[in-house]
Amino acid sequence: MIEAGVGFALVLLLIALRVPVAVAMGLVGAFGLWWVWGPASLGFVLGKAPFDAIATPSLAIVPLFVMMGVFAARGGLSRSLYEAARAFLGHRRGGLALATVGASALFGAICGSSLATAATIGKVAMPEMRRAGYPDTLASASVAAGGTLGVMIPPSVLFVVYGLMTEQSIGKLFAAGLLPGLLGMLLYMAAVGLSTRRGLAATVAPRLSWRERLATLARIWQTVLLLLLVLVGMYAGLFTPSEAAAVGAAGALFLTWLNGQLTLAVLRDGLVETVLTTAMIFAILIGAAIFNAFVDATGLARVVIDQVAALGADPLLVLLALALLYILLGCLMDSLSMILLTIGAVFPVIRGLGIDPIWFGVFLVTLAEIGMITPPVGMNLFVLQSTVPGLGLGTVSRGILPFVAADGVRLVILLAAPWLATWLPNLLFG
Amino acid sequence: MAEGEAAAAGPRRGARLARPVLLLCEASALGAALALLFGMAVVFADILTRRLIASPLTGVNDLVQLAVVATACLAFPLAFARGSHVAVEFVTERLPAALRRGLARLVAVAEVALLSLLLLYGWRQFESRLAMGDVSPTLGLPIALYWLPYLFGVALSVPAALLALRAGPADAASDARS
Numbered sequence: 300m301i302e303a304g305v306g307f308a309l310v311l312l313l314i315a316l317r318v319p320v321a322v323a324m325g326l327v328g329a330f331g332l333w334w335v336w337g338p339a340s341l342g343f344v345l346g347k348a349p350f351d352a353i354a355t356p357s358l359a360i361v362p363l364f365v366m367m368g369v370f371a372a373r374g375g376l377s378r379s380l381y382e383a384a385r386a387f388l389g390h391r392r393g394g395l396a397l398a399t400v401g402a403s404a405l406f407g408a409i410c411g412s413s414l415a416t417a418a419t420i421g422k423v424a425m426p427e428m429r430r431a432g433y434p435d436t437l438a439s440a441s442v443a444a445g446g447t448l449g450v451m452i453p454p455s456v457l458f459v460v461y462g463l464m465t466e467q468s469i470g471k472l473f474a475a476g477l478l479p480g481l482l483g484m485l486l487y488m489a490a491v492g493l494s495t496r497r498g499l500a501a502t503v504a505p506r507l508s509w510r511e512r513l514a515t516l517a518r519i520w521q522t523v524l525l526l527l528l529v530l531v532g533m534y535a536g537l538f539t540p541s542e543a544a545a546v547g548a549a550g551a552l553f554l555t556w557l558n559g560q561l562t563l564a565v566l567r568d569g570l571v572e573t574v575l576t577t578a579m580i581f582a583i584l585i586g587a588a589i590f591n592a593f594v595d596a597t598g599l600a601r602v603v604i605d606q607v608a609a610l611g612a613d614p615l616l617v618l619l620a621l622a623l624l625y626i627l628l629g630c631l632m633d634s635l636s637m638i639l640l641t642i643g644a645v646f647p648v649i650r651g652l653g654i655d656p657i658w659f660g661v662f663l664v665t666l667a668e669i670g671m672i673t674p675p676v677g678m679n680l681f682v683l684q685s686t687v688p689g690l691g692l693g694t695v696s697r698g699i700l701p702f703v704a705a706d707g708v709r710l711v712i713l714l715a716a717p718w719l720a721t722w723l724p725n726l727l728f729g
Numbered sequence: 730m731a732e733g734e735a736a737a738a739g740p741r742r743g744a745r746l747a748r749p750v751l752l753l754c755e756a757s758a759l760g761a762a763l764a765l766l767f768g769m770a771v772v773f774a775d776i777l778t779r780r781l782i783a784s785p786l787t788g789v790n791d792l793v794q795l796a797v798v799a800t801a802c803l804a805f806p807l808a809f810a811r812g813s814h815v816a817v818e819f820v821t822e823r824l825p826a827a828l829r830r831g832l833a834r835l836v837a838v839a840e841v842a843l844l845s846l847l848l849l850y851g852w853r854q855f856e857s858r859l860a861m862g863d864v865s866p867t868l869g870l871p872i873a874l875y876w877l878p879y880l881f882g883v884a885l886s887v888p889a890a891l892l893a894l895r896a897g898p899a900d901a902a903s904d905a906r907s
Contacts (some may be wrong), residue, residue, distance in 0.1 A: 325843045345846055346854030346905040350879055353801055356793040359772065362765050362800050447783035447827050536778065545772035575813045578761070578804035661762075687822070 305645070306331045310590065310640065311631060320636040324586035325349075331593035344455070344548040344592045352588035353581050353676055357463060362577040363544035367529075367551045367578075368410030369569050372419040374555030376522045380405045381423045383515040393495035395431055396441035397488050398423040403445025404484040405519075407452040408526045409551065411459070412576075413671050414633070417446025419680040420443050432505070437494050437696030440672075441691055443679040444487050444702035447668035452480035453530065454544065456580070457634060457667060460662045464587075464642050468657075469540040470533055471724040475661050478719050479709065483668070486510075486705035493701045517619040517678045522556065527551040583636055589615070591643030600647040607648060610666045614652045615714070621645065622710065629670015633678045638667060643718035662713055669706045672699050750888045752831035757885060761803035764878075768796025788868035795865075798875050802882030807842065840890040848883045855880060871878040 306327050312324035333341045371377070384401035388394045410416050421442040428438035437523045450457045453473030462469040517661045528550060533543040555561045555569075566635070607617060628637045649659050672698040684692050713719060771793055775786040806811070821829055855876040863872040 313839070315820045316832055316835070318839050322836075322840050322843050325847075328838055329843070329846055342850045342853065346850035346857075348852070349847055350798075351874070354794055354798050354875060356790045356797060359797050362770075362797070363769060366765065366769075393782050542772055542776055545769045546776075548769055549773065567759075567762075570765065571807075572760055574758055574761040574765060574800055574804035575808050575811070577765075577801050578808040579813055582803035582805065582808065648771075681744055700903065 300579050300597060300599055300602050302331060303336055303594050303597040306590070306593060306597075307640075310366045314632055315635075316638035319582070320640075321586035322631060324583070324590040324640060328586070328589035328591070328593040332589070334593060335593065335596045341595075342667070345589065348588040348592050349585040349618050352584045355463070357469075358581075358584075360459050360469065360544045360574055361456060361580055362460070362539070364411040364456060365510055365576045365580075366404045366569070367544065367571040368412055368415045368449075368548040369453075369573050370548070370551035370555045371406070371409045371522070371525075371571050372415060373559050373565055374551060374558050376409065376519075376551075376554065376558075377402070377406055377419045378423050379515075379518045380522060381420065381427075381470065383519045385427075385504075386507050386512045386515040389504040392635050393433075393437070393491045394504055395424070395428045395433060396491040396494070397440045398444040398486055399428070399438075400448075403442070403479065404448045404452055405522070405526075407449035407480065407628050408454075409522060409547065410449050411454040411456040413448075413668070414678055414682050417443055418682050419684050421546045425683075425690075434698075435690060436693045437491070437625060438698075439489055439683050439695040440494070440698030441487070441543075443672050443677070443683050443695060443699060444490070444705075446679045446682075447671050447706075448480055448483055450671075451476045451483055451661075451664055454540075454547070455479060455661045455664065457638065457664050458501060458660060460580070460584070460635060460641070460706060461538075461638060461663065464639070465656055467660060468697075468724075468728065471637065471657050471728050472532075473540070474724040474727050475532065475657050475720045476664065477723055478529055479661050479665065481616065481715060482712065482719065483706070483709055486628045486709055487702055490569070490701035492703040494698065498675075516606060521554050527556060529682075542567045547657065549697060564690075580635065584638055587636075587639035587643075590640065603644065603648050604651040607670030614654055617648065617652060618654070618662070622662075625663070625666040626669055626673065629667065629677075632670075634664075634667030635668050637670060638663060655717070655721060657724055658717050659719045662710070665706065665710055669703060671712075672706075747892050750885075750892055751810055753885060754810045754889050755780040757801040757803045757882070761800050764796045764799035768793050768800065771796065781801065788865070788870075791865040791868045791870055795870070795875060799878040800877045805882040805884035806889040809844075810892050812893050837890055837893065841887055844883055844887050844890065848880065848887070851876075851880055851883060 309327045310323045313327065314320055314420060314514050329341060329345060381398060381402040384398035385395060385404065385600055388401060391397055395592040403416055406416050406420055410419070419477065424442055425438055429435070449455070453476055455473065455476060458472040458476060458502055459469055461467070478715060529543045529547040530548060532538040533540055538546060552561070555565065585725065625637065625641075628641070632640075646656070649656065671677050674680060674692070677699070680695045680699070684690050737844070769822060770785070771789060775789045776785055777788050821832055824832070855873075856874065858872050865872070
């Protein structure tokens with residue numbers, strides 16, 4: 300128990316010293332195993348666990364969904380999505396920020412990564428909003444927050460990793476994220492409304508005719524088709540999630556070619572970007588496998604379960620404590636690492652309390668989303684700061700507060716109405 | 730040799746060593762990309778055979794597993810060479826440059842230490858699996874096919890991690906292209 304606590308503290312310390320998360324978890328896990336079990340067991344775990352952690356056919360879904368997002372971005376699909384959203388929402392107060400959130404939700408449906416969604420939509424939306432005189436605080440915050448919809452609205456890399464680590468159905472998790480993701484979009488739009496009322500008044504664009512609006516819809520039919528092919532194919536039982544990912548990746552590649560964007564250089568760079576992102580995720584999986592073997596060896600989960608049972612703790616209190624823990628962790632590290640670092644110890648507790656693991660997956664990803672936009676280490680804030688010229692971290696951080704509050708409201712709704720996450724998977728999968 | 734000449738010779742020698750390692754890392758990443766396309770093609774072939782002749786492709790799991798391992802592991806070296814890892818900078822970016830350089834060296838040592846452990850114990854595990862005559866469940870593919878990309882990726886990541894330390898991520902990448 301004490302060893303596990305020291306292990307968690309050491310990982311956080313190494314991460315703060317800029318040791319890559321995967322290396323910090325792997326090294327501390329290896330040292331901890333040596334401490335708890337001795338060198339013979341350490342050799343066995345280090346020889347077997349890392350390979351086993353990545354040599355799983357079901358993990359194919361990760362690089363394939365990453366590839367789908369990469370080529371959707373390189374194929375120019377983000378611009379047409381943004382223009383369609385702008386045509387419907389641009390004439391409202393703060394309309395371009397509303398359009399940014401809407402386009403992020405649509406792009407999130409073909410891209411499973413928060414960072415990729417924020418970076419891709421940001422490249423299109425930030426110059427438009429700056430040209431229209433939007434303050435950087437509102438503009439950048441709407442992009443950063445909108446990006447988080449990428450991990451809640453299926454497909455989502457975080458749901459895939461959570462599902463594989465906890466042996467839950469990825470299809471069910473994707474279905475569970477849809478309604479909370481749409482609720483997130485509406486709440487972010489409300490946050491835009493709140494920001495513009497507070498004085499961040501933004502230019503109102505002229506209202507477009509319905510004919511003009513429908514014309515923009517005609518330009519996104521390819522994207523909608525790809526989205527439907529992946530989601531309907533998966534939920535109608537035509538494809539498994541891995542097959543849907545392969546179809547999505549091939550579809551995005553095809554659309555890039557159809558739009559005349561697929562040169563040899565784009566293909567090579569897109570594939571290299573995909574495999575580097577995959578390597579980054581898999582390195583964290585390896586680090587987490589070693590660290591979780593150490594946490595298992597300390598018996599931490601058993602002790603926590605027994606303590607919670609002995610105290611007769613209300614599951615709601617445990618969830619609130621976990622929410623606090625994850626929000627604090629989210630201020631220090633990225634969402635994937637945060638989930639992989641803690642899930643080995645937390646998930647047995649959740650099962651022990653009888654909490655629905657599918658619902659908990661949505662709850663956890665919502666917390667991870669908050670972490671992505673919480674200063675000082677909200678990863679989406681960093682991505683925007685590094686991709687948008689002249690944007691300071693302080694500026695992005697100042698505008699983000701109404702969006703963090705919107706996420707807080709979503710958490711409360713999820714706790715009060717758990718059916719929001721469980722209704723659709725139960726309907727589709729029984 | 731004068732001190733200045735020695736100092737100039739050091740980076741030149743380093744650059745000469747860096748270039749082949751980085752080229753190997755980039756070639757390995759292209760191998761990873763091909764493995765990904767192979768995996769995608771296998772999944773597609775399985776969908777088609779299931780739909781058209783109502784029969785799944787034999788050994789699809791064996792082949793996809795191979796593609797997954799190769800995709801990730803062959804990309805590890807370039808990820809280490811470019812420093813493409815999730816890392817947190819908000820503490821270290823406030824430190825003086827000299828201290829940051831020192832910490833960067835410690836990070837490289839940590840990376841090399843972990844990679845060396847993975848390589849050492851991974852190799853032993855591979856030898857033991859090989860001795861037991863392990864093969865893939867359906868197609869009976871030799872287990873070496875699965876372990877070699879993993880061991881190669883981890884082994885090449887060791888010089889790649891050192892390279893990133895020598896030149897810094899951006900310089901390392903430009904060395905490879907020059």
